[in-house]
Amino acid sequence: MKFFKAVLFLICVLGLSSAFAQSSAELKRRREKLNDELDQLNREYQETASNKKVSLKQLNILKAQINLREEKIVNINSEVRNLDNQISQSNNTVRSLQSQLDQLKKEYAGMVLFAYRNQSAYNKLMFIFAAKDFNQAYRRLKYLQQFGTYRERQAGYIQGTQRDLHVKINELDRDKKEKNNLLANQEKEKDELGKAKNTQVKVISDISKQQGAIKQQQRDVRKRIAQTNRAITNAIAREIEIARREAEEKARAEARAAAARAKAENREPAAPSKTAITKSSTNSQVLNATPEAARLSNDFLGNRGRLPWPVANGQLLHGFGTYTDADGIRSESSGYEIRTAANAPVRAVFEGEVRAIQDVAGAYTVILRHGEYFTSYSNLRSVSVSVGQKVSTKQTLGTAATDPSTGDPTVSFTLSKSRDFQNPKSWLADN
Template identity: 60%
Template sequence: MKFLRSVFFFLLALCSVSAFAQSSSELKKRRDKLNEELEQLNNEYQETLSNKKSTLKQLNILKAKISLREEKIKTLNSEVRLLGNQINENTNTVHTLQGQLDQLKKEYAAMIVFAYHNQSAYNKLMFIFASQDFNQAYKRLTYLQQFANYRQRQAESIQGTQHELNTKITQLDKTKTQQSNLLKDQEKEKQNLGKERTSQQEVMNGLSKHQGELKQQQKRINQQIADNNRQIRRAIAREIEEARRKAEAEARAEAARAAAAARANAVAGKETAPVKAAPKAAATNSQLLNATPEFAKLSNDFMGNRGRLPWPVANGVVTQDFGITYIEGIKTDNPGIDIRTGQGATVRSVFGGEVTSVNNISGTYLVVIRHGEYFTAYANLRSVSVSKGQKVEVKTTLGTVATDGSTGETQVHFELYKGQTPVNPRSWLASQ
């Protein structure tokens, strides 16, 4: 029973260590990724400081840095909590091993005392020869052998427990050091976050002094968003109308076949059921866009990958989120997200589908892809490498990102629609 209990606790501890190692590795990987993105933003921000005026680019970079810094602090909190749990577990293990070691030493000391009183070979022989019969003598001899073996095992157990205890103490000290370093890093990040929020306010104040310039920049951004939306909605509307046309044509063809069959039966003098009226086309856009088995499966597959879709660029930071935002009272309603990336970065499809449109909007390209009843749109492309009607797979190259000549910003605009309704892409993309 004791053996089974020991095995159970050993396996439990092993699973706990494995889970800790996995979670710790994932958190460290995420922290390294955040550090890399923050370093990239720091370099970009330093470049903008040569401009005497506060610009939207500076503000966007600071907003992105603050967002990443907050996420890094959350990651550090998770790591600290994880290490705290590990420290508690290791502390409990150390106390348990220390208790076991003390008990083993106590038992071993008792055996040493017993062995001391019976250390001479004469006493052992007398113990055996004093037996009443051969069977008892054999049992006493076996007992002495077992006692000697037990002493050996106890000595080995003491050594093994002592070694395990030393290992756990070393591991505990190492974990405490790691936790201490993370706490220092966390405090440093909080200080950096405070400085960046102060810088953000300074940039906001600077922007307020150049309200006219700011309004012009924001007006241009809003106009570009409106142009993109108009083209995207046209592309989606065309797909819905085409699906409706096909559904109606198929309904008419089915009605014609039924009428022809009825006439043939009448000529042959056979009774036939009355011809049914042509069925109505699908009532909803969702039904129209999922009218074929191929598109229905594509919709289900796309929906099944929610939260796991790859990003439209390999590396990037969100600078403008989905929804309504205000900058110095200027409203922007973003139906997607803006992702800052490196110059000349490749834009790729987030899922398999068919290219429904490729448009040139004020010198940059917009690509719309259909995934059943879902659509994804990729705007601000300098060049494109796909054409309308082309089938694409996940991560198919669509083109390269354009860089704004006036602001120096390189970012792709990404939107996601279910039918004609825009949805927040954040919840569909995989965690970076």
């Protein structure tokens, strides 16, 4: 019974270890990806730093570096917590295995002593012949045979437990070393983060000396963003109005057809359907008026938190909501401003239909409809889809353009439910 309890305990331990290992592997992959992105940003920053004229591009790279380093520190903290759990679990396992090993050795020593006292063939025969009847003699004979087999099996258990104990001790040592390495890496990242923030302060100070040119760059950026947001808002409003007119016309046509059938059958026409679209219907009802649109809305909502990013690789420059420019001006963002590679493919975050393609400030904006949800992709150099086209998840819509104001290849992304902009953070998966 003790042996089976031990086996059950080990199965539970291995299951927990597997869960930790999977999570640790994901965190490690994320840390390596952050390292690659930081290396790329470092190379780009060195290129811009060689130019004596400080630009917003330098500042944007520094912001991206700071964001990535902060994310990496958080990632390392999660790895350390995982390792702490694994170390604690391994310590418990080592103690349990040591206790089992001591008990197995104690039991085995008792069996060896018993075998030694009864090692002669004479004693064994006397043990059998002393039985009261034939059945008891037979059981005693089988007992002696099974006792030898059990002793061999017990020796095997001892060897197996010793091997498991050795493996767990090695794993424990490895986890402790890995934890120490991570903590050292974390301290290094904190130092680099401090240096990056100091450099950022210096760059902002240098930028302030070029106030005229920099302020013009900032005004150009804000103007482009404002123009893009107006274009997106107007396009969505038009889509809702078109959907409303189509739904109302469909409802009226169905009502006329129903009235004609009732007249032909000499009966009173049925009352209008409660789901029929009228002027008082909400935008959500209008956009979900068809079964296809309702299905797409539900599928889109069902993938909340798992949608892919609009670019395969990118760093967030501005998130959703209020942010402050280098010159101290507070601005509002309706979505994500993402820094990516030049000419990077921009892709759909979910299946849907292309409803608008607009030229805004010399760059393209593509708007997709996903039932009652809309996504927009702005600052595209080129577009590879057309209005009315159905697209699939991760299908390329176009390529990222370089912002002439900052010299950065950027993509603006928004996500809205009807006319209400949503924070992409709660919809997109971790990049």
